[in-house]
Amino acid sequence: MSEREHEKKDVIVIKPSYIETPKGKIPTYEFVRGLVKAIDILDDAASNLEEKLARIEKTRAPDLNELRERLSTLEESIKELQERLDFELKDVSDKLSVLTDAFAELVERIKKIEESLPRD
Numbered sequence: 001m002s003e004r005e006h007e008k009k010d011v012i013v014i015k016p017s018y019i020e021t022p023k024g025k026i027p028t029y030e031f032v033r034g035l036v037k038a039i040d041i042l043d044d045a046a047s048n049l050e051e052k053l054a055r056i057e058k059t060r061a062p063d064l065n066e067l068r069e070r071l072s073t074l075e076e077s078i079k080e081l082q083e084r085l086d087f088e089l090k091d092v093s094d095k096l097s098v099l100t101d102a103f104a105e106l107v108e109r110i111k112k113i114e115e116s117l118p119r120d
Contacts, residue, residue, distance in 0.1 A: 012034055012037050013034070014031065014034040014035060014038060017031045
């Protein structure tokens with residue numbers, strides 16, 4: 001049953017009515033019965049709202065503190081990666097420098113060998 005049908009079906013008009021007795025006013029059966037129905041309807045509505053609220057809380061986004069913690073963890077991981085990359089880059093740069101020096105030395109030796117060979 002849809003909410004609108006539920007709303008239409010559960011409309012109750014409560015008219016306070018009492019019977020005068022020697023001890024005072026006593027509510028009529030119809031009045032008490034209407035109150036009980038209204039309480040039942042309100043109880044069902046409250047239960048439905050609690051269920052919806054529970055579903056919303058389960059599906060809501062994580063709170064701000066949790067997001068901050070996750071961001072902090074990500075920042076730390078990125079810093080560690082950056083440090084490793086800097087170290088690796090320095091190592092590669094050092095090796096490239098050694099290779100460049102070795103290549104320059106090799107070129108110089110080849111040049112000396114070519115100069116020492118007799119020319120035809």
